Amino acid sequence: MEQFLTGDIWKEVNKLLVQRENKIACIAYVTSDTLRLFKGDTLICDASDYQIKFGATSAKVIDTYFKKGVTILSYQNLHSKLLLTKSFLIIGSSNLSNKSADILVESAIVSDNDTLLSQVKSFIHNLMIAKETVTMTRKLLDRLLRIKVVKRKFNPSTKSKIRKKTFGVSYWYVPLEELSDKSYEKVKDKIEAAKKKVIEQTEFTEEDIDSIYFRNRTRFSSLAKEGDQVMMNLRNKNKTRRYVFPFATILLINKGNQDTIYIYDDAKNGEEFALTNFLSLIKDLELEKSLDKPRTKELSVRDAMKLKSLWK
16 A cells, blocks of 8 residues: 545544554644544653643643543654554654644655554654653643643644645556647647746756647546656657657646646656557566557556566
């Protein structure tokens, strides 16, 4: 499992959790009980007097989890934001707070990589046994609840459109026709404006990116998302040859009333193959879907990895 999350991170994480599976959350600051934790689970956070006093961690929320039977550990200066289960791991930027859920632009990675799971398990074990780690008790929690909270001034900000955007995870094989000079001139301004948008907001240059233009709606133009990867089967302007290019990441999708423009990362991951050479190379790959005919296909991760190996 490999997944990228944005938006309300812990709400999205709840959808992935199995209630009976024990969880260890290692989240620096806790002011919301959005994350579903129950008896048998563990929460490690910074519930030091200082963080309680200035509202970074809420004693009331800690009390809510404590009453559910969650084991609470406090480690001063903790800044980690992760959650570990037996089967997968989430590592991200989000604290357990309403501000993270509703306003801030957060992101996280979900992974079942065995090496990462093992490393994080060891990291958490070291936190648990550290001499600085404090185990929450009823007596200690009652004292924290009596600390007067000094509310810091909230800096209002506008909500970002990016924070709730869903990024694609699909791999596409797409047959395309190179635009003639005459056709390109008609849409040149639209394409250049889309490219400019990417260049102004990133470190990409004109040489780093390229575009795909669709006049009509297709399955690909309807379903593809930013973050998807596309392998293009491109016929040249003279309609004499076809070439297959390595996978490229879609950076921006600009949808108009009658057309769609895709800006993709044109980083040189390898040279293109003439179609005849490409078809010869894939014969021994045992792909789940045949690519003999130039038709749009959404590929499995397994097929995509095999195809990527052609350019390594």
